[in-house]
Amino acid sequence: MTETSVGDGEPAVAGCWCCGAEVADDERVALGGHPEVVVCLRCAKWLGRRAQRLLDERAALSLTAAVRRRVFDSRETIISHGLQRRPVIGRVLRWLDRRLP
Numbered sequence: 239m240t241e242t243s244v245g246d247g248e249p250a251v252a253g254c255w256c257c258g259a260e261v262a263d264d265e266r267v268a269l270g271g272h273p274e275v276v277v278c279l280r281c282a283k284w285l286g287r288r289a290q291r292l293l294d295e296r297a298a299l300s301l302t303a304a305v306r307r308r309v310f311d312s313r314e315t316i317i318s319h320g321l322q323r324r325p326v327i328g329r330v331l332r333w334l335d336r337r338l339p
């Protein structure tokens with residue numbers, strides 16, 4: 239990670255270890271044991287979803303886990319077909335994605 243100071247009073251900028259995007263200090267999170275490793279909020283959300291999916295696979299089948307699994311599977315199907323990039327339906331899908339677990 240390279241951290242760049244952008245001036246007095248402005249947050250430092252660092253590269254996300256996941257996607258490589260330059261992110262300001264208030265738009266990233268660091269690992270607890272390795273604070274030098276930072277990811278942007280978008281990648282942190284993605285990692286959280288992946289972790290939740292693994293936890294759901296290990297847990298006894300609950301209604302909540304089943305619904306979440308259905309959402310994850312639907313998300314992967316949509317992405318594999320590139321529907322999120324379509325003009326009208328893509329906008330709706332991206333809006334919906336921001337509100338789903």
Ligand SMILES: [Zn+2]
Nearest residue numbers: 254257278281
């Ligand atoms: Zn990122």
